[in-house]
Amino acid sequence: MIAMRRRSVPVGEIVFRALCLGAVVVPLVALVALLVAVIAEGVGRLDADFVMRFPSRIASAAGILPALAGSIALVLLTMLIAVPVAVGSALYLEEYGNRGRFAGVIEVNITNLAGVPSVIYGLLGLEIFVRFLALRQSLIAGALTLSLLVMPVIITASRESIRTVPNALREAALGMGATRWSMVRGVVLPMAAPGMITGSILALSRAFGESAPLIIVGAATFITFLPNGVMSSYSTLPIQIFNWVSRPHEAFQTNAAAGIVVLLAAVLCLNAVAVLVRHRLQRRRN
Amino acid sequence: MESEQEQEAGALGMASGSVLRGLPTGADGTSIEALGLNAYYGQKQVLREVSMKIRGGCVTAVIGPSGCGKSTFIRCLNRMHELGAGARVTGRVALDGQDIYAPTVDPALLRRRVGMVFQEPNPFPTMNIRDNVLSGLAMTGRLAAGQADEIVERSLRAAALWEEVRDKLKEPGLGLSGGQQQRLCIARALAVEPDVLLMDEPCSALDPIATARIEELIHTLAGKFTIVIVTHNMQQAARVSHDTAFFLGGALVELAPTNRLFTSPRDSRTEDYITGKFG
Ligand SMILES: Nc1ncnc2c1ncn2[C@@H]1O[C@H](COP(=O)(O)OP(=O)(O)OP(=O)(O)O)[C@@H](O)[C@H]1O
Numbered sequence: 001m002i003a004m005r006r007r008s009v010p011v012g013e014i015v016f017r018a019l020c021l022g023a024v025v026v027p028l029v030a031l032v033a034l035l036v037a038v039i040a041e042g043v044g045r046l047d048a049d050f051v052m053r054f055p056s057r058i059a060s061a062a063g064i065l066p067a068l069a070g071s072i073a074l075v076l077l078t079m080l081i082a083v084p085v086a087v088g089s090a091l092y093l094e095e096y097g098n099r100g101r102f103a104g105v106i107e108v109n110i111t112n113l114a115g116v117p118s119v120i121y122g123l124l125g126l127e128i129f130v131r132f133l134a135l136r137q138s139l140i141a142g143a144l145t146l147s148l149l150v151m152p153v154i155i156t157a158s159r160e161s162i163r164t165v166p167n168a169l170r171e172a173a174l175g176m177g178a179t180r181w182s183m184v185r186g187v188v189l190p191m192a193a194p195g196m197i198t199g200s201i202l203a204l205s206r207a208f209g210e211s212a213p214l215i216i217v218g219a220a221t222f223i224t225f226l227p228n229g230v231m232s233s234y235s236t237l238p239i240q241i242f243n244w245v246s247r248p249h250e251a252f253q254t255n256a257a258a259g260i261v262v263l264l265a266a267v268l269c270l271n272a273v274a275v276l277v278r279h280r281l282q283r284r285r286n
Numbered sequence: 287m288e289s290e291q292e293q294e295a296g297a298l299g300m301a302s303g304s305v306l307r308g309l310p311t312g313a314d315g316t317s318i319e320a321l322g323l324n325a326y327y328g329q330k331q332v333l334r335e336v337s338m339k340i341r342g343g344c345v346t347a348v349i350g351p352s353g354c355g356k357s358t359f360i361r362c363l364n365r366m367h368e369l370g371a372g373a374r375v376t377g378r379v380a381l382d383g384q385d386i387y388a389p390t391v392d393p394a395l396l397r398r399r400v401g402m403v404f405q406e407p408n409p410f411p412t413m414n415i416r417d418n419v420l421s422g423l424a425m426t427g428r429l430a431a432g433q434a435d436e437i438v439e440r441s442l443r444a445a446a447l448w449e450e451v452r453d454k455l456k457e458p459g460l461g462l463s464g465g466q467q468q469r470l471c472i473a474r475a476l477a478v479e480p481d482v483l484l485m486d487e488p489c490s491a492l493d494p495i496a497t498a499r500i501e502e503l504i505h506t507l508a509g510k511f512t513i514v515i516v517t518h519n520m521q522q523a524a525r526v527s528h529d530t531a532f533f534l535g536g537a538l539v540e541l542a543p544t545n546r547l548f549t550s551p552r553d554s555r556t557e558d559y560i561t562g563k564f565g
């Protein structure tokens with residue numbers, strides 16, 4: 001009887017619960033407030049014209065088209081460069097690399113690279129791509145720099161995903177005479193793909209919102225044409241927003257808010273794609 | 287010891303099949319011979335100077351207490367052991383007289399001839415039943431279009447699974463019961479047309495009925511393939527094998543025709559084991 005009776009909850013527990021609840025609610029409220037403020041300010045300015053027009057010195061005539069196109073081109077190019085290289089590295093490290101001291105060193109390096117501030121990647125890109133390889137302030141220089149930034153993240157996500165493939169399945173394939181590569185292609189990749197794709201999209205959506213390294217490798221703030229090749233100069237949404245925010249004129253602030261709404265919508269789209277792809281592939285598997 | 291086994295086998299002749307309730311033998315199957323085989327995990331030696339002859343077209347059971355090196359031994363027969371980190375093999379294994387550890391041998395090509403079935407049924411989760419059967423051929427680039435249907439049916443029939451899955455070939459392999467999955471894995475191994483089939487405790491994850499079906503299947507496969515089966519179950523060894531090898535502490539203690547080994551073991555350690563004194 002006595003053992004069954006509910007005892008009063010200890011004070012420590014109450015405090016801990018309150019703290020946890022606070023940890024969830026406070027950032028959430030701050031985030032929602034921020035979003036509401038931005039959307040409230042920007043949404044009036046947001047129309048087809050805003051998305052379809054080029055920048056202008058007159059705030060009300062300015063549009064975001066080149067920045068949007070630049071962001072999309074940059075992220076696509078980054079994807080084309082970073083995903084194959086990162087997935088290849090992950091496969092090499094997991095499936096081929098002998099787990100010696102060398103592998104340990106690489107492991108630590110990659111984990112640490114994922115935590116390096118993005119400005120540092122900008123400086124690296126400036127030295128290697130912009131100056132040494134003389135790619136100047138081009139789309140490709142920006143994409144290569146962003147690739148450096150996202151690759152450690154994609155490699156780490158891909159490796160996690162590869163590790164979930166049971167060893168028994170590798171042995172089953174090798175036991176039938178498959179070579180290592182045909183085993184990887186036939187068994188490991190199909191199983192690891194959903195994780196690799198989600199990891200890649202999440203990393204790329206981070207690159208989509210990145211501005212610091214691009215300022216360093218020379219994304220332009222005022223572009224009146226669409227990117228027309230990998231050597232083209234370009235602008236991106238975050239850079240355009242940054243530029244508008246730093247203008248004193250009130251109307252440009254409104255433009256910035258509208259730009260932020262476009263940026264958020266684009267990032268949300270990318271994340272939605274990640275979720276969709278994951279569900280698709282998992283459903284196919286079951 | 288081998289000569290003793292050969293004499294025994296010779297004395298029993300192909301009659302050993304009839305002694306074992308109709309377990310067939312194939313006189314011209316691929317024979318395997320291990321000579322001074324040692325296997326290591328890093329510094330740890332897990333097989334010691336194993337020398338034994340596996341008769342072609344016969345079923346050889348490998349028994350012994352847990353950790354005595356049974357799995358390691360059969361994994362040395364298709365060069366799977368060396369895939370583990372730090373794993374090493376010394377000595378000789380001859381397949382029909384040809385050393386499989388010779389530097390000119392491609393392990394992948396060897397494994398097409400020496401197939402393997404594992405303890406846990408492990409169909410490929412991303413593939414349906416049909417693709418599972420064809421996976422070995424697909425991954426070795428030998429899947430001729432137009433032959434696929436025939437190969438699927440032939441392999442599934444050989445694995446005694448065809449009748450149960452003929453109407454759901456497009457369904458995932460993981461949707462089958464454990465015993466069916468294991469037979470699917472056997473079908474998958476048979477599809478690449480090996481000469482030798484290695485089975486590492488293929489029934490230990492299965493219930494008695496599924497086990498009986500696999501044993502039945504081994505009876506029908508005996509004679510067409512050389513089969514080496516690891517088992518914990520001595521009744522099973524007695525039911526399905528021509529020869530039985532008893533391992534202890536990484537060494538081969540005794541290899542003899544199955545009924546001889548179980549009725550009059552020569553080594554006292556074998557006797558202790560089969561009478562349940564240890565293990
Ligand atoms: N990956 C490994 N690394 C190190 N030692 C191992 C490894 N795998 C097995 N061993 C050791 O090698 C020895 C033989 O193992 P093996 O798996 O061949 O035994 P087994 O006879 O098949 O046992 P069981 O009946 O339990 O399957 C054991 O002592 C085991 O601890």
Ligand SMILES: [Mg+2]
Pocket residue numbers: 356357358486
């Ligand atoms: Mg074992």
